[in-house]
Each structure stands twice: as structure tokens, then as C-alpha cells.
Amino acid sequence: MSFTETQFEDLPVIALAGRIDSGTAKSYEEYLLARLEDGRPALVLDLAGVDYISSAGLRVLLIAVKRAAAQNRGFALCQLQDTVAEVLEISGLTALLRVQPDLAAAAAAVRKE
Amino acid sequence: MADASLALDLRPEAAEVVRLLDAFEAFAEAQALPHKAILQAMLVLEELAVNIVNHAFPEGPGAAVEVVLTLDSEGVLICDFRDRGRPFDPFQEAPAPDLTSDTAERRVGGLGLHLVRQMVDSTSYHRADGINHVRVTKNCRAGAGG
Numbered sequence: 001m002s003f004t005e006t007q008f009e010d011l012p013v014i015a016l017a018g019r020i021d022s023g024t025a026k027s028y029e030e031y032l033l034a035r036l037e038d039g040r041p042a043l044v045l046d047l048a049g050v051d052y053i054s055s056a057g058l059r060v061l062l063i064a065v066k067r068a069a070a071q072n073r074g075f076a077l078c079q080l081q082d083t084v085a086e087v088l089e090i091s092g093l094t095a096l097l098r099v100q101p102d103l104a105a106a107a108a109a110v111r112k113e
Numbered sequence: 114m115a116d117a118s119l120a121l122d123l124r125p126e127a128a129e130v131v132r133l134l135d136a137f138e139a140f141a142e143a144q145a146l147p148h149k150a151i152l153q154a155m156l157v158l159e160e161l162a163v164n165i166v167n168h169a170f171p172e173g174p175g176a177a178v179e180v181v182l183t184l185d186s187e188g189v190l191i192c193d194f195r196d197r198g199r200p201f202d203p204f205q206e207a208p209a210p211d212l213t214s215d216t217a218e219r220r221v222g223g224l225g226l227h228l229v230r231q232m233v234d235s236t237s238y239h240r241a242d243g244i245n246h247v248r249v250t251k252n253c254r255a256g257a258g259g
Contacts, residue, residue, distance in 0.1 A: 054163075055225035
């Protein structure tokens with residue numbers, strides 16, 4: 001499990017890596033909600049390094065998108081691995097979690113919001 | 114190839130779910146299962162184990178949960194969970210998943226077992242002698258996309 005702060009153009013991005021499961025969900029939740037407090041315009045998450053997500057992880061992403069919406073911030077996920085994209089699709093969360101193919105699309109999506 | 118199996122007794126607590134995932138991942142990699150099938154099977158195991166840990170023992174931690182995973186010669190993974198918790202059929206009694214509400218109303222309850230049903234080929238539940246027995250099977254080889 002790891003978090004890396006990166007940047008795409010002028011937009012702060014968080015790259016997540018590892019499994020988002022019932023053992024790590026709490027740490028991801030605390031980290032993401034704390035990042036929403038730092039004034040960033042949007043929570044843009046690069047999931048390229050995440051190969052596994054369970055319902056515990058979906059719950060964290062749902063909490064994060066709800067918090068972002070409540071604060072009028074943007075939200076987007078991008079660069080999902082196939083297995084993770086499949087779990088979101090089966091769960092009916094692809095649109096709600098603003099899944100985008102890459103960082104450019106994610107940046108464009110949150111600038112439009 | 115002969116059948117291979119992995120048996121674990123889990124204390125019904127959250128940290129034990131991670132132990133199950135790590136043990137299965139090592140087992141499945143040793144059996145050279147496809148990466149995608151391993152990840153899908155891990156999801157199934159996590160959701161079933163979390164369900165038992167969270168719901169089977171409302172009175173407090175109970176007896177160990179027996180998990181037996183068998184990979185047969187055809188590449189079918191048979192997952193058996195036995196627990197002495199309260200009677201609970203996860204495939205009938207779990208809440209229906211919410212797949213459509215807007216952001217503010219969306220709930221995650223029931224999603225875990227919804228994912229299990231989508232990822233496996235068969236599910237069964239029975240209770241006998243005070244033991245819940247959950248079995249799911251999943252073909253992990255050759256075109257098994259889940």
C-alpha cells in the first residue's frame with residue numbers, strides 16, 4: 001500500500017498503489033479525506049498501481065466522492081487496471097466515481113465540473 | 114494434475130481476512146493460476162470472510178471459521194467456509210445491492226455479496242448441526258473470465 005503525490009499540469013494528483021482491501025481501507029480513507037482538507041480543487045486519483053479492490057475499498061472511494069461533492073470539489077479516477085475496472089463496473093460505480101481513461105481525461109473532467 | 118488444497122482456521126476478526134488473502138495468493142501463484150483468476154478469487158474469499166466476521170457473531174468473537182480451498186484437476190476452485198455463528202444464508206439474506214442511486218444516496222451494503230455472485234460459477238448454503246456451510250466454486254483456468 002502506498003500513496004504518492006504527483007502533478008498533472010497544474011493539478012495535484014494522488015497515485016495509489018497496492019491492494020485496497022478490508023485490511024488497508026481505513027488507511028486509504030484517512031489519507032484521502034485528509035488530502036481534501038488541503039485546498040486542492042479536485043481529488044484526482046491515479047489507480048495505475050492498484051491491482052485489487054474489494055467492497056471495503058469501494059466504500060472508501062464512495063465516501064471520498066461524497067465528501068468531495070459536499071465541498072464542491074471535483075473528483076476523478078483514472079488509469080484503472082482491467083480487474084479493478086471490472087469490479088467498479090459490476091458494482092454500478094463507473095459513472096458515479098467518474099472513471100476516466102488517463103490523466104488528461106481526468107483533468108479535463110474535473111475542470112468542467 | 115492432482116488436486117491441491119489449502120486449509121486455514123480463521124479467528125473471526127478483521128486481521129484474519131488479510132491472512133487468508135495472503136495465504137491464498139501464495140497458494141494460487143504456486144499453482145500457476147492466471148493472474149486475473151487469482152484476483153477474482155481473492156475478492157470472493159475476502160467478501161465471504163468479511164461477511165462472516167462482521168455478521169456471524171453478534172454476541173462477540175466466536176469459534177474459529179474453517180476455510181478449505183480445493184483446486185481440482187480441471188482448474189475449478191472449490192471454496193468451503195464453515196462457521197458456528199448465527200444461521201445466515203449470505204445468498205438469500207444479504208441486502209440487495211444499490212447499483213443506481215445518485216452520489217449522495219448511494220450505499221455499499223450488499224455489494225460484496227453481489228460481487229461474489231458475479232465472480233463465481235455456483236453458490237450453495239446449508240446449515241447442519243449448528244454450523245453454517247457456504248460453498249462457492251469458480252473455474253480458474255481456460256477462458257474463466259468470471
